[in-house]
Amino acid sequence: xxxxxxxxxxxxxxxxxxxxxxxxxxxxxxxxxxxxxxxxxxxxxxxxxxxxxxxxxxxxxxxxxxxxxxxxxxxxxxxxxxxxxxxxxxxxxxxxxxxxxxxxxxxxxxxxxxxxxxxxxxxxxxxxxxxxxxxxxxxxxxxxxxxxxxxxxxxxxxxxxxxxxxxxxxxxxxxxxxxxxxxxxxxxxxxxxxxxxxxxxxxxxxxxxxxxxxxxxxxxxxxxxxxxxxxxxxxxxxxxxxxxxxxxxxxxxxxxxxxxxxxxxxxxxxxxxxxxxxxxxxxxxxxxxxxxxxxxxxxxxxxxxxxxxxxxxxxxxxxxxxxxxxxxxxxxxxxxxxxxxxxxxxxxxxxxxxxxxxxxxxxxxxxxxxxxxxxxxxxxxxxxxxxxxxxxxxxxxxxxxxxxxxxxxxxxxxxxxxxxxxxxxxxxxxxxxxxxxxxxxxxxxxxxxxxxxxxxxxxxxxxxxxxxxxxxxxxxxxxxxxxxxxxxxxxxxxxxxxxxxxxxxxxxxxxxxxxxxxxxxxxxxxxxxxxxxxxxxxxxxxxxxxxxxxxxxxxxxxxxxxxxxxxxxxxxxxxxx
DNA sequence: CTAGGGTTAG
Numbered sequence: 001x002x003x004x005x006x007x008x009x010x011x012x013x014x015x016x017x018x019x020x021x022x023x024x025x026x027x028x029x030x031x032x033x034x035x036x037x038x039x040x041x042x043x044x045x046x047x048x049x050x051x052x053x054x055x056x057x058x059x060x061x062x063x064x065x066x067x068x069x070x071x072x073x074x075x076x077x078x079x080x081x082x083x084x085x086x087x088x089x090x091x092x093x094x095x096x097x098x099x100x101x102x103x104x105x106x107x108x109x110x111x112x113x114x115x116x117x118x119x120x121x122x123x124x125x126x127x128x129x130x131x132x133x134x135x136x137x138x139x140x141x142x143x144x145x146x147x148x149x150x151x152x153x154x155x156x157x158x159x160x161x162x163x164x165x166x167x168x169x170x171x172x173x174x175x176x177x178x179x180x181x182x183x184x185x186x187x188x189x190x191x192x193x194x195x196x197x198x199x200x201x202x203x204x205x206x207x208x209x210x211x212x213x214x215x216x217x218x219x220x221x222x223x224x225x226x227x228x229x230x231x232x233x234x235x236x237x238x239x240x241x242x243x244x245x246x247x248x249x250x251x252x253x254x255x256x257x258x259x260x261x262x263x264x265x266x267x268x269x270x271x272x273x274x275x276x277x278x279x280x281x282x283x284x285x286x287x288x289x290x291x292x293x294x295x296x297x298x299x300x301x302x303x304x305x306x307x308x309x310x311x312x313x314x315x316x317x318x319x320x321x322x323x324x325x326x327x328x329x330x331x332x333x334x335x336x337x338x339x340x341x342x343x344x345x346x347x348x349x350x351x352x353x354x355x356x357x358x359x360x361x362x363x364x365x366x367x368x369x370x371x372x373x374x375x376x377x378x379x380x381x382x383x384x385x386x387x388x389x390x391x392x393x394x395x396x397x398x399x400x401x402x403x404x405x406x407x408x409x410x411x412x413x414x415x416x417x418x419x420x421x422x423x424x425x426x427x428x429x430x431x432x433x434x435x436x437x438x439x440x441x442x443x444x445x446x447x448x449x450x451x452x453x454x455x456x457x458x459x460x461x462x463x464x465x466x467x468x469x470x471x472x473x474x475x476x477x478x479x480x481x482x483x484x485x486x487x488x489x490x491x492x493x494x495x496x497x498x499x500x501x502x503x504x505x506x507x508x509x510x511x512x513x514x515x516x517x518x519x520x521x522x523x524x525x526x527x528x529x530x531x532x533x534x535x536x537x538x539x540x541x542x543x544x545x546x547x548x549x550x551x552x553x554x555x556x557x558x559x560x561x562x563x564x565x566x567x568x569x570x571x572x573x574x575x576x577x
Numbered sequence: 578c579t580a581g582g583g584t585t586a587g
Binding site: 044073074075104105107109141143146147169175176177206208239242245246247248273275276278279280 | 579580581582583584585586587
């Protein structure tokens with residue numbers, strides 16, 4: 001065998017580039033050249049073994065006469081990257097009892113493993129261990145720790161670690177900003193981002209990823225726009241990931257055209273995520289045709305669609321009611337080497353169900369190769385409600401309850417199906433069941449931004465400082481839309497109360513309050529944006545259509561699933577949603 | 578006494 005510098009060669013290997021066979025060959029080679037003496041390759045070999053097969057790493061480690069901290073570290077690190085990251089923590093524990101104690105790096109690797117495994121309690125154990133070892137002042141370790149806490153859902157502890165740090169750098173800030181954004185605390189993420197800038201830090205590409213993700217969730221267009229200006233000034237848009245979140249941010253703030261502009265004018269190469277983000281953006285805005293078009297362009301550009309691309313395109317078909325296109329797309333997946341997952345199934349079931357093809361939808365659910373999840377059954381239940389199919393609704397809601405759903409919405413759907421068929425006894429039965437089961441009701445809320453301030457409303461809310469003006473405005477709206485033939489659609493209200501009370505319950509839905517506030521506090525003729533955490537209600541949809549016409553306003557509503565753009569009495573969803 | 582640590586999109 002010709003001379004090769006094994007050390008140099010091995011340093012270049014990644015976990016993915018080596019098979020177990022390769023590793024064994026290297027092992028054999030190293031054994032002949034002497035594994036007992038330390039060389040960088042020994043660590044690398046251990047690490048690669050650990051990443052590929054824990055038992056093999058164990059065997060190699062055993063063959064080393066007296067493994068030192070470096071050797072152990074290599075194994076802990078390798079295991080952290082393996083398919084079983086929890087094995088890394090186990091190894092860390094074994095090492096704690098071995099002659100060579102863990103050092104700061106060992107803790108770091110083991111904590112990374114916890115982050116991958118979302119192992120909160122293991123992380124807390126390592127946390128107390130590292131205090132015992134005296135590494136608590138190591139700020140790199142603190143950043144890792146902060147990140148693990150955030151990723152495993154313990155944002156309070158993440159925040160605390162951050163607060164107690166005596167030294168921070170940009171990565172520490174980034175870790176917490178990203179953590180808060182990904183942990184559904186986008187307000188706090190944005191606040192921290194602003195504080196960071198006040199304290200004189202210069203955001204880098206990682207920072208803006210977290211901050212923009214927060215803007216997307218909030219629909220905070222102004223903040224998002226400012227960050228985009230900063231990004232361009234600092235040329236951070238040379239980074240694809242940054243461009244991708246900008247596209248996503250604009251789309252989720254309602255500006256699909258700006259999203260498309262960024263997509264078209266990128267100064268770096270598009271990745272598959274870029275395409276998927278843009279297809280999803282068009283889908284969310286109900287532009288199914290353009291979503292499909294972009295999906296096809298993507299293929300022509302030589303980018304092979306993956307499961308997310310298909311999901312995005314399917315979603316576009318869903319929101320636009322393109323039943324045939326969606327069905328065709330779904331059926332073409334396999335031929336393109338992409339296996340449908342439960343979300344794809346959910347999507348076609350939704351597509352067929354809403355088009356009234358309930359039998360076909362049910363057939364797919366019953367023949368799909370994986371277990372349908374609750375969401376899928378809920379989708380089908382929604383379709384049953386839309387098309388008033390009582391028999392199927394009963395079957396499906398039984399499934400939903402069996403799967404442990406305890407949300408108000410599912411009961412209401414079934415109750416509505418009965419109500420639509422005047423089966424009041426059954427309506428009462430469902431209501432009894434709701435009382436007995438202590439069902440969870442997800443509180444609905446809506447918000448709108450006026451002059452850079454977010455105003456939030458819940459149903460029947462009287463907490464806003466201008467609530468009297470808001471309610472007065474709603475009276476006026478009511479009066480004016482009635483002359484256009486508006487009749488309240490009270491079957492969206494579940495409670496067994498009188499017609500007038502039902503109308504009142506509807507009248508003060510959070511999205512109507514936000515809309516009325518928008519009407520009284522923004523310039524006439526300017527657009528109004530409303531964001532709602534749940535799906536928009538049918539009555540509100542009808543009201544907002546009329547308002548857009550009578551008041552000459554463009555009203556953009558982002559609900560849980562998509563955008564509704566109301567203009568001149570029509571909605572971009574064409575009443576299909 | 579080798580080299581090895583933290584933050585990153587759909």
